[in-house]
Amino acid sequence: MESLFGDLFDDLESKSARFADVILPVPIPKMFTYKIPKSLEGEVGIGFRVMVQFGSKKVLTGIIGKVHQKPPKEYEAKPILDVLDSYAMVNPLQIKFWSWMAEYYCCHIGEVMNAALPAGLKLSSESKIQLNPTFDTETSPYPLDEREEVILQALASKSELSYDECEQLLGIKSIHGIIKSLVIKEAIIVFEQVKDKYTPKVESRIRFSQPFVEDRKSLETLFDELSAKPKQEEILLKYLQEVPIYQRPELNVKGLDKRIFADAGLSMSSLKTLIKNGVLEEYKLIISRFEEIQGNDEEVTLSEEQNRAIEEIKSSFQEKQVNLLHGITGSGKTEIYIKLIEEAIASGSQVLLLLPEIALTTQIVSRLQKVFGSKMGIYHSKFSDNERVEVWNGVISGKFSFVVGVRSSIFLPFDSLGLIIVDEEHESSYKQFEPSPRFHARDAAIMLSWLHQAKTLLGSATPSFESYFNARIKKYGYVQLLNRYGDASLPEFLISDILVDKKKQLLKLDFTRLMREKIQEALNNQEQVLIFQNRRGYAPYISCEDCGWIPECEHCDVSLTYHQYSEEMRCHYCGFKEKIPKVCPACGSGKLSAVGLGTERIEESLSLLFPEARIARMDLDTTRSKYGYQRILEDFGAGNVDVLVGTQMITKGLDFDRVTVVGILDADRILYFPDFRAGERAFQQITQVAGRAGRREKRGVVIIQSRKPDHFLFDQVIKGDYKGFYLQDMAERQKFFYPPFVKLIKVSCRHKDYKLAEKAARHLHNLLLEVQVKKIMLGPEKGLIGKIKNQYIFETLVKLDKSGNAQAIFKHELRRILESMYANKEFRSVRIIIDVDPY
Ligand code: ADP
Ligand code: ZN
Ligand code: ZN
Numbered sequence: 001m002e003s004l005f006g007d008l009f010d011d012l013e014s015k016s017a018r019f020a021d022v023i024l025p026v027p028i029p030k031m032f033t034y035k036i037p038k039s040l041e042g043e044v045g046i047g048f049r050v051m052v053q054f055g056s057k058k059v060l061t062g063i064i065g066k067v068h069q070k071p072p073k074e075y076e077a078k079p080i081l082d083v084l085d086s087y088a089m090v091n092p093l094q095i096k097f098w099s100w101m102a103e104y105y106c107c108h109i110g111e112v113m114n115a116a117l118p119a120g121l122k123l124s125s126e127s128k129i130q131l132n133p134t135f136d137t138e139t140s141p142y143p144l145d146e147r148e149e150v151i152l153q154a155l156a157s158k159s160e161l162s163y164d165e166c167e168q169l170l171g172i173k174s175i176h177g178i179i180k181s182l183v184i185k186e187a188i189i190v191f192e193q194v195k196d197k198y199t200p201k202v203e204s205r206i207r208f209s210q211p212f213v214e215d216r217k218s219l220e221t222l223f224d225e226l227s228a229k230p231k232q233e234e235i236l237l238k239y240l241q242e243v244p245i246y247q248r249p250e251l252n253v254k255g256l257d258k259r260i261f262a263d264a265g266l267s268m269s270s271l272k273t274l275i276k277n278g279v280l281e282e283y284k285l286i287i288s289r290f291e292e293i294q295g296n297d298e299e300v301t302l303s304e305e306q307n308r309a310i311e312e313i314k315s316s317f318q319e320k321q322v323n324l325l326h327g328i329t330g331s332g333k334t335e336i337y338i339k340l341i342e343e344a345i346a347s348g349s350q351v352l353l354l355l356p357e358i359a360l361t362t363q364i365v366s367r368l369q370k371v372f373g374s375k376m377g378i379y380h381s382k383f384s385d386n387e388r389v390e391v392w393n394g395v396i397s398g399k400f401s402f403v404v405g406v407r408s409s410i411f412l413p414f415d416s417l418g419l420i421i422v423d424e425e426h427e428s429s430y431k432q433f434e435p436s437p438r439f440h441a442r443d444a445a446i447m448l449s450w451l452h453q454a455k456t457l458l459g460s461a462t463p464s465f466e467s468y469f470n471a472r473i474k475k476y477g478y479v480q481l482l483n484r485y486g487d488a489s490l491p492e493f494l495i496s497d498i499l500v501d502k503k504k505q506l507l508k509l510d511f512t513r514l515m516r517e518k519i520q521e522a523l524n525n526q527e528q529v530l531i532f533q534n535r536r537g538y539a540p541y542i543s544c545e546d547c548g549w550i551p552e553c554e555h556c557d558v559s560l561t562y563h564q565y566s567e568e569m570r571c572h573y574c575g576f577k578e579k580i581p582k583v584c585p586a587c588g589s590g591k592l593s594a595v596g597l598g599t600e601r602i603e604e605s606l607s608l609l610f611p612e613a614r615i616a617r618m619d620l621d622t623t624r625s626k627y628g629y630q631r632i633l634e635d636f637g638a639g640n641v642d643v644l645v646g647t648q649m650i651t652k653g654l655d656f657d658r659v660t661v662v663g664i665l666d667a668d669r670i671l672y673f674p675d676f677r678a679g680e681r682a683f684q685q686i687t688q689v690a691g692r693a694g695r696r697e698k699r700g701v702v703i704i705q706s707r708k709p710d711h712f713l714f715d716q717v718i719k720g721d722y723k724g725f726y727l728q729d730m731a732e733r734q735k736f737f738y739p740p741f742v743k744l745i746k747v748s749c750r751h752k753d754y755k756l757a758e759k760a761a762r763h764l765h766n767l768l769l770e771v772q773v774k775k776i777m778l779g780p781e782k783g784l785i786g787k788i789k790n791q792y793i794f795e796t797l798v799k800l801d802k803s804g805n806a807q808a809i810f811k812h813e814l815r816r817i818l819e820s821m822y823a824n825k826e827f828r829s830v831r832i833i834i835d836v837d838p839y
Contacts, residue, residue, distance in 0.1 A: 018069060019077055022052055022062040029108045031065050033072040037079045047088030051081045051194060059192055061123040063113055065095050089121060091415050093451055100447055106811055106834040107436040115437055116411035120198040120389035129188045130160045142185040147178055152187060198389040202284045207255030209281050213245055231270040238264055289387050295373030306332055309479050310339055316477030317455045322446055324471045325459040327481030329691025330488055333459050334364060337421050338371055345401050349418020353404040354441055356427035362630050363655055365404060372402055379405030382626045407441035410448055417452040420445045424652060425458035425467060426684055431839045438835050461691060462684040468726055469740045491693040491700035493718040495709040509605035510597055515703050516609060518661050523613055527660040529643040530650055531602060532689045536619040538564035538601045539594035546589035557787040562594050574789045597666055602645050618646035651689040660700045662693040667706045676738040679729050686717050737776055742799040743807055746838040750791040750831040760830040761794030764821060771813040774801035
């Protein structure tokens with residue numbers, strides 16, 4: 001039979017052979033078709049992680065994006081080498097979402113996959129070596145040197161070695177030369193080993209061997225036998241006390257954590273004996289990295305205004321997919337979110353709550369955890385790779401029906417979202433700058449919820465002008481909260497003129513008299529103070545008083561920031577560090593002084609001005625560790641700190657009872673920034689940081705130091721006239737063609753050769769000019785910072801007409817133009833960066 005029908009069956013097989021389009025982490029904008037081998041049929045589908053060969057040597061892991069019957073036209077499909085999981089890690093909705101993101105942000109789907117998958121699910125491959133089986137020292141014509149001998153000897157006892165192990169073995173830094181030589185001498189083979197990064201957390205557990213559970217007699221006999229061995233008896237008694245198997249034999253299945261015996265001071269060697277004698281058995285249980293927390297339903301009574309807002313949101317959701325909740329600081333938006341989340345979960349949907357940064361999450365997260373317990377998953381960048389994989393799997397398994405997380409949580413494997421809430425939707429940290437995809441999590445969340453046919457609620461006290469615009473043109477629903485919760489009222493604002501104080505010699509260590517008085521008052525009343533300065537380090541730069549020399553980064557077009565604490569100057573763009581020079585390298589003068597204000601310097605000034613006050617600082621430098629933020633905030637909340645100095649980290653979300661004074665030391669720095677969003681951002685930052693003051697009965701006060709106290713923005717912030725400021729700013733944006741009236745796309749060229757970067761940018765600019773859509777183009781010109789990490793930057797800004805399909809046409813043409821740039825030999829080494837909706 002076989003010989004007779006063999007050919008026929010082969011033929012049938014090839015007809016039914018299925019193919020998979022695999023998404024791979026390579027900079028080519030498409031999927032790649034592979035053959036699903038017979039042995040894997042039925043075991044793979046969309047969303048499975050697979051291993052495939054790419055090019056002649058490389059083995060890559062990818063995700064199946066599509067399965068079909070069509071063999072590729074241009075090449076012979078290679079087979080999938082292996083499938084890595086028994087279930088799909090990614091669902092079809094996610095693949096759609098990735099495709100949308102690649103399309104909209106003009107990047108490759110492989111780049112989106114890279115951003116989406118937690119590192120623990122991306123396999124790492126490692127180069128290893130093993131002996132070449134045909135190699136024989138005796139007959140080999142090549143002499144080996146001493147180091148090579150050592151490696152080969154080690155391979156005799158251990159069948160494979162990693163490069164790291166070889167380096168340790170020889171005590172050297174790089175092994176590559178020796179490996180190359182051994183390969184040439186045909187002594188070893190190099191191979192790539194792929195390994196999963198995720199390791200489950202396991203616990204050693206102890207339980208009774210089955211006979212003792214089934215039959216109580218044997219247990220009694222056992223105790224009789226052990227009466228002469230009290231140490232062993234004690235262990236068994238401890239077990240029975242914790243796990244009452246007399247009453248409930250089924251409890252034995254799970255057993256008891258081994259550590260409990262050790263903690264009780266029982267003999268570990270007797271435990272071992274009991275295991276050896278087959279009385280007890282030890283097994284490994286995979287456990288969650290997250291604590292079990294019981295949520296409680298403790299009823300919070302909502303205010304009338306909160307209830308009205310909820311009703312309005314719900315009725316507005318009947319017609320609109322997106323709603324903007326515009327509620328002043330302290331109006332109680334969190335409780336509104338909680339109600340809506342509870343209802344969505346009760347109706348069987350999943351919910352995602354996005355928060356801009358982890359600094360914010362500590363307070364809100366602990367509030368939410370009290371309500372939702374361990375039903376709620378948490379997802380953020382300070383989690384370990386393993387923890388993130390567990391959240392990912394928890395969403396798939398249904399353990400987490402609700403996730404609160406930062407921008408990357410839009411990539412979690414949700415399959416039935418009902419509601420996405422974007423808190424503080426105006427926050428610029430929702431935008432990813434580097435690497436590609438340069439997405440905005442709020443905008444992506446709106447798309448994601450559309451794919452799920454879900455609703456999106458955007459919440460803010462100072463909405464982004466884009467969202468407010470969409471609400472005004474009725475694209476989004478709009479709901480307002482005009483009062484603070486409870487008896488709290490908005491703070492009083494005082495503007496303090498820096499120049500006047502300077503003239504009168506009342507400026508002390510950069511603090512005006514009014515600022516010092518208000519801080520002192522708060523300290524006298526045992527109240528707390530927040531001081532805001534959006535610049536970390538000691539001073540923005542150092543300057544020579546005699547010749548004006550300013551130290552600059554060797555690799556970037558920026559001055560180095562002076563960090564007194566670590567006694568060095570640092571580049572905030574590339575991380576370059578340098579010791580502070582004793583004398584000016586330009587003129588030899590010893591008069592080097594720090595210019596401008598950083599958080600370190602303010603902390604120092606405060607301790608000189610208020611020696612009795614307890615002062616703390618919260619910025620990137622003090623919060624690098626996993627619980628850095630939390631520790632500072634807990635200390636502040638517990639009243640161990642009187643004055644907290646910080647960057648924008650302290651402007652958001654903080655809700656403390658005793659903060660009555662908020663100081664903004666240098667408001668002018670926020671106002672005058674060369675960006676069309678500068679005004680919007682200044683309004684938001686000042687309103688937000690001011691919103692931390694006086695959130696309970698006692699009214700707070702906000703002191704703003706400025707050299708331009710008459711600036712119209714202050715007036716509007718004080719009056720809380722968001723709309724007035726918006727309308728004024730919109731008029732400008734309309735006149736000068738900025739969003740939301742146009743669509744912006746920034747195209748930049750980067751190269752270490754200045755001339756080549758410029759030439760490529762010009763060439764690209766000219767190609768873009770030819771695209772036949774309504775648009776305005778600026779540039780190409782040197783970036784705001786002309787060089788970063790030794791790469792010169794030239795940019796073109798495209799302002800696209802928003803009506804019709806100008807955007808779609810332009811992006812389509814852009815893709816074609818990029819391919820022609822990459823195909824152009826001259827520009828092949830130029831890095832081209834596309835930023836859609838740049839910030
Ligand atoms: P927002 O996020 O709008 O700035 P929050 O949600 O932080 O405001 O609420 C401000 C304060 O009011 C918080 O301390 C919160 O616990 C309290 N609060 C809000 N709503 C209620 C309520 N219904 N019952 C009790 N306390 C509330
Ligand atoms: Zn000098
Ligand atoms: Zn630098």
